[in-house]
Amino acid sequence: MPPTSSSDTLIRKLQTISDIREADIAVLKTIPIQEKDFSASHDLVREGDRPVYSFVVLDGLVGSTKYTGDGKRQITSFFVAGDIPDLHGLHLSVMDCNFSTLTPARMGFMRHDVLRNLCYQHPRIATAFWRSTLIDAAIYREWVTNxxxxxxxxxxxxxxxxxxxxxxxxxxxxxxxxxxxxxxxxxxxxxxxxxxxxxxxxxxxxxxxxxxxxxxxxxxxxxxxxxxxxxxxxxxxxxxxxxx
Amino acid sequence: MARFFFDSGDRDLVLQDEIGVECAGIEEVRRAGFEGLVDLTRDALKSVDGQQLFVEVRDENGDKILRLSLSLQIRSLR
Incomplete structure (x- = not known):
């Protein structure tokens, strides 16, 4: 069954890919998450943006997309509940792709400064976030091959x-x-x-x-x-x- | 917008399009059919002389309205 809160959705995902412990989970639960609903085909972040938030997918399906010079779209990856598609934005200030909803979807926005401070103070959480972006990269590699x-x-x-x-x-x-x-x-x-x-x-x-x-x-x-x-x-x- | 169905195949096997594609007019039908034929060629064209591949378009009434096809010819020149 879907988890009941946005923190639970985030924590459940991080637990599937890392060894975060009870203490880390308690810390993750303190992250303020601002929930927002979107219709399908909504651009959440655009290439060239300088976001100060990262978002966790709470419901629905999100795609990272790029456009060729003559306007053809390539979806370069899918993101499902629990994923943090633009977590790399924490360290790469200018977005190099778009993130768009592919279905009606709900996002949870988390401030970059909050996430950064958390990473400085809790190395296991920093490692979990790092693993998350590494796995995203592995998925991109698979998609190129596909x-x-x-x-x-x-x-x-x-x-x-x-x-x-x-x-x-x-x-x-x-x-x-x-x-x-x-x-x-x-x-x-x-x-x-x-x-x-x-x-x-x-x-x-x-x-x-x-x-x-x-x-x-x-x-x-x-x-x-x-x-x-x-x-x-x-x-x-x-x-x-x-x-x- | 109307829905059109793009059946495709070769002489041996025709796959019926059960989903269809929404198109705004015959120009769009033609473009969609052409793009489909290009993809079909990449996937299904074998090195067999005379092989023919096609995309055939039906409208919502089931009437055939367009056929795009190509065939491979291999000729030895010596």
Missing amino acids: VGRREAYTRMAHILCELIFRLKSVGRIQDHVADIPITQAALGDALGLSTVHVNRTLQELRREGLIATTGSRVHAIDWPGLTHAGDFDTTYLHQGNPAA
Whole structure:
């Protein structure tokens, strides 16, 4: 079930990727988080901005995006509940990409000066934040490989596996059924594919019996088959407590 | 805006578009179909002489309104 407070959403995510302890959790709970709701396709941060806040995704789906000179959009990564997409803004003052909602979504904004002070005083929290941005970078590397070298069928299967796995690991879905209410055009922008080919590729995955779709709901009816089709290995998501 | 369906394939296998794409007019249908054919070519074109790939567009009534296709020809020159 979704956590009840914005702090819980943040803490749950950090617990899946780091070894923060009870004392750290108590400190994290003191971060003032300003919640705000957004409709789909809203630019939260734009390239060139100098934000003084970072935000944690509390609900919905966010994409980092870049535009080519002639206006073509590439979605370079997805972010789900618990993720802090622009945490790098804590140290890189000018944003080098946009962050936009892909679905209706709720964000929690945290002041940079508060986060900085926390990091100076609590090294385990600083490490957890660092790990978070390192894992984001690992996801970007995977996406470059996905878009650059995998064929459309594998590419689509891979991105669906990643979304389902990430939503599951932060407790947003229980099984392999995910509501992914993003447009085919957005999927195309994430995969570097035309909308027509996005439809064809989804049709191929259905035909192979790997997924079933109802509206925006995607059901991985054959999870092992889908991970195989998607060339999906979870290593790059670095889940699990790293303390050992 | 109206919804159009872009079936695609080769002689052996045609995949029906069950989702469709919203387009503002025939120019947009043509552009979407062309982009789809380019992607299809990257994925499905094999080194087989005479292979044909196509995208065929239906409107909401099921009437076929446009077909884009290309075929590969391989000729030895000596």
